[in-house]
Amino acid sequence: RAKSTLKTILAPVLAGSLESTVANRAEVQRYFGPAKFASIETKLAWSSPLSRLCAPAFLSNAMRNVIMCNTSFIITPITYKLYYPQEKKSKSSLFWYGMGMNFAGNAVAITQQALWGRALDYCAENGGRNIKYGEVIRNSLKKEGMSAFFTVPKWGSRILMNAPVQGSLPWFYNNVLPLGEGTVLGAARWVVCSMSKGNQTAFDSADSNPGARSYS
16 A cells, blocks of 8 residues: 555656656746857856756746646546545536646646746846745745735636646546547557467477577
């Protein structure tokens, strides 16, 4: 049980981190523009290839993705299974429950999206400097209060961008993917059986003609 719980916790963390590892550098480059980003990187003078791969503000970018992965793949299916009234469960209720949970998850995720942008602005000052998240948060709250990280328009725009796809994922996995599951599994079994038969034929041929084997 402990092993299963650990996997449940680690899966969205690894998925969100991997997504940010792939995407954050491109997002930062788009935020600054190629020329300015190159100038900032030169000023930062990071020697670690991993740091250069992940790019500035990786932590807040990864936290946003981890939050949304948790919402879609852990919190939504578990709470729906355990706490949603059994007599009201249906395909449509799962769809709308997933959307509602996505709205709630995005309320948290936009704080990290806002932190990402403010961290990059901090990074760009004086031509480029390392991000100190504590200082970024304190300065932002001092200047703008909670609106620095959460406003209804920010939440609304994030929902419009994210909810139609990510909010429907629990419904999609439970009601759409199974439609083609039999066909895909049947094709996979056919491929595996064909490969196994091909390998067995090759071994049988080698057994009947020992001189044809190679033991290099």
